Amino acid sequence: MKLNRGRFQRLLAALFMLSLLFTAMQQGVVEAAGQGETVTPSTQSMQVTNVVVNGQPLNSKTKPMLINGKLMVPLKPFAEAVGATYQWDVKKKLVMLKKWAELVQLKERSRKNEQQLTYEVSGKEVYIPLRDVSVDLGYTLEKTNTHIQVQPPIHGAIKKQIYEGDLVTARKALIRIDSRSIHPYIEAHFPNTELLSSVHMFPQGEALRYFTVNGDVLSLVEVKDGFPLVTYQGYVGAPFGKEFTMDYDPLELFLKNKAKNQWGTYPRLNKPLVYEFTTGWGDSSTTYYGRITTDNKEEQLGKVVNLGTELPSDTKQIMKTFKLPWESRTDAQYAME
Numbered sequence: 511m512k513l514n515r516g517r518f519q520r521l522l523a524a525l526f527m528l529s530l531l532f533t534a535m536q537q538g539v540v541e542a543a544g545q546g547e548t549v550t551p552s553t554q555s556m557q558v559t560n561v562v563v564n565g566q567p568l569n570s571k572t573k574p575m576l577i578n579g580k581l582m583v584p585l586k587p588f589a590e591a592v593g594a595t596y597q598w599d600v601k602k603k604l605v606m607l608k609k610w611a612e613l614v615q616l617k618e619r620s621r622k623n624e625q626q627l628t629y630e631v632s633g634k635e636v637y638i639p640l641r642d643v644s645v646d647l648g649y650t651l652e653k654t655n656t657h658i659q660v661q662p663p664i665h666g667a668i669k670k671q672i673y674e675g676d677l678v679t680a681r682k683a684l685i686r687i688d689s690r691s692i693h694p695y696i697e698a699h700f701p702n703t704e705l706l707s708s709v710h711m712f713p714q715g716e717a718l719r720y721f722t723v724n725g726d727v728l729s730l731v732e733v734k735d736g737f738p739l740v741t742y743q744g745y746v747g748a749p750f751g752k753e754f755t756m757d758y759d760p761l762e763l764f765l766k767n768k769a770k771n772q773w774g775t776y777p778r779l780n781k782p783l784v785y786e787f788t789t790g791w792g793d794s795s796t797t798y799y800g801r802i803t804t805d806n807k808e809e810q811l812g813k814v815v816n817l818g819t820e821l822p823s824d825t826k827q828i829m830k831t832f833k834l835p836w837e838s839r840t841d842a843q844y845a846m847e
Contacts, residue, residue, distance in 0.1 A: 560574075560656060560657050560658070561574050561583055561588075561640065561657070561658050561660065562657050562658065562659050562660065563588070563591035563592060563660045564591065564592070564660070564661065564662070564736070565661075566591065568583060568587055568588065568591055569587050569590070569591065570583075570584050570586075570587035572584045572587075572635050574640065575632065575637065577630050577632070577637060578619075578630070580639045580640075580641075580642075581639070581640045581641065581658070582630055582637035582638060582639055582640065583637065583638060583640045584635045584636065584637060584638075585598065585605060585607075585629070585635075585636040585637065585638050586636075588638065588640070588643070589607055591660075592609060592644075592647060592649065592660070593609060593735065594607045594608060594609035594647065595607070595608050595609075596608075598636055603617060603618040604616070604617055604618075605617075605629045605636060605638065607638075607643065607647070609647050609648075610690050610691060610692050610737075610739065611690070611691045611692060611693050611694050611695075612646065612647055612648065612690065614627065614643055614646045614647060615627065616628055616629040616638055616639075616643070617629075627639065627642050627643070627646075640658065640660070644660050648662070648663060648688075648690050648737060649661060649662060649663075650662075650663060650665070661736070662735065662736025662737050663687050663688070663736065663737060663738070664687065664733065664736045664737065664738070665736060668683055668687070669736075671683040672684050672717065672718070672733065673718075675717075676833075676839065677712075677715075677717055677832070677833045677837060677838075677839050678831050678832050678833045680717035680718075680839075681710070681712055681717050681720070681832045681833075682832060684717065684718075684720070684731075684733070684738060685710050685720065685722075687738050688738075689729075689731050689737070689738040689739060689740050690737050690738070690739055690740070691739065691740040691743075692739055692740065692741055692774070693740075693743070693773050693774060695727075695740070695743065696727055696743050696744075696745070696771065696773070697727075698724045698725035698726060698727040699725050699726050699727075700725040700726075701725075701758040703758060704791050705758060705789065705790070705791055706789070706790060706791055706795075707758070707759075707760055707787070707788065707789040707790075708722070708723075708724075708760075708787075708788050709722060709723050709760050709761050709764070709785060709786070709787040709788075710722050710785065710786050710832075711764070711783040711784065711785040711802065712783065712784050712785075712832075713779055713781050713782075713783060713784075714781045714782045714783070714784055714801065714834065714837060715781065715837060715838060715839055715840035715841065716839075716840065716841040717839065717841060718732065718733045718841050719731060719732040719733065719777075721764070721783065723746065723760035723761070723763065723764055725760075726745055726746055726747040726760075726763070727743055727744070727745060727746070728742075728743065728744050728745070728746045728764060728769050729742065729743045730742035730743075730774065730776070730777065740774075741774050741775070742772070742773070742774030742775060742776055742777075743772065743773055743774060744769025744770060744771060744772035744773070744776075745769060745770045745771050746760075746763045746764055746767045746768075746769050746770075747760075747763040747767055759789075760787075761785065761787045761798075761808070764802075765802065765806050765808060779804070780804065781804065782801045782802060782803050782804060783801060783802040784799075784800075784801050784832070784833070784834055784837065785798075785799070785800055785801065785802060786798075786799055786832050787799075790816075793816075793817075794816065794817050795815075795816050796813055796814070796815050796816070797813060797814045797816070798810055798812075798813045799811055799812045799813065799814075799831070799832065800812070801834060811834070811835075
C-alpha cells in the first residue's frame with residue numbers, strides 16, 4: 511500500500527492543533543480559578559468515591575468532588591460530622607474550622623502561596639480538601655475500593671486495646687497516642703540538663719484517663735470522642751531555669767507542689783494513682799513503678815534498669831509492669847464508644 515504523504519501530514523497537523531487547543535483550554539480554566547472565579551463541576555471536577563466519617567456516610571446532598579487533583583468535600587456537612595465549628599468570611603476570603611483548641615484556616619487559592627490550605631467554591635457550596643483538613647484536626651484516613659474512612663486516632667485494633675484490654679495493654683496503648691487539647695497548651699519549661707524523664711499516673715483501676723508531667727506542666731488526659739484530650743493543665747515546681755538540677759524529679763514536683771496558672775478542672779480523686787516514671791539519658795534509663803496514696807505519699811514497688819543491653823535488672827521486684835499486683839480494671843472496660 512502506497513503512503514499518501516500529503517494526507518498523512520495534514521492528519522498530523524490536525525492532531526497537533528487539537529492538542530494545542532486542549533492545552534489552552536486547560537490553562538484558561540486554571541487561570542480563571544486562580545483569579546478567584548467560581549469553579550464549576552463541568553470544567554474542573556468529577557464525582558468520586560463516598561466519604562464515611564466516624565462510621566457514618568457524609569450527610570450531604572452534594573457529593574465530594576475532585577478539584578485540581580484534590581478530593582474536596584462540602585464544608586458544612588464535614589464540619590458537622592466531625593463536631594467542628596466553622597465560619598466562611600466572604601470579605602476576607604477565609605474559611606475557619608475549629609475543634610477543641612485546634613484552628614484550621616483555609617484561604618482562597620492563589621498562585622503566590624500554593625503551599626497554604628485552600629478552599630474552592632462550586633455553585634452555592636464551599637469545598638475544602640478532605641485529607642489536609644482531616645489530618646490537621648487529628649483524624650486518620652483509610653481508603654477502600656468504594657469508600658474513604660475518616661476516623662479519630664482511637665479506632666480499630668487500638669480502640670479494642672484501650673477499651674477492652676487489660677490495664678497494662680490499655681495504659682501503654684493510650685500513652686503512645688498524641689493528645690489534643692480543649693484549651694491552648696500552656697508553655698512547658700525544661701530543666702537545664704541532658705537528663706530525660708517522663709511520668710504517667712493513672713487512677714487505680716482506670717485506663718481511660720491519666721496525669722502526666724512534661725517539663726514543669728502537669729496535664730490531665732482523658733479519652734473523649736475517640737481522642738486522648740488534655741482537659742486540665744497547670745504549672746508545678748519551683749521557678750523555671752536556674753533552679754533545675756540533675757536531680758530534677760517531676761514526680762516529686764507533683765507530690766510537693768500545688769499547680770499554678772491552671773485551666774480546666776482538677777478532678778477529685780478518692781483513689782491512689784499508679785505511676786510509671788522513667789528517667790535517664792542516652793541508651794541508659796531506669797523505670798520506676800509504684801503508687802501515690804490518697805494522702806500524697808509515694809510507695810515505690812518496683813523498677814527496671816536498662817543499661818543499653820535491653821536486659822532488665824531487679825526482676826524479683828513486686829511490680830515490673832504498669833499494674834499493681836492486686837489491681838483490677840474498674841472503668842468502662844467494655845463500653846465501646
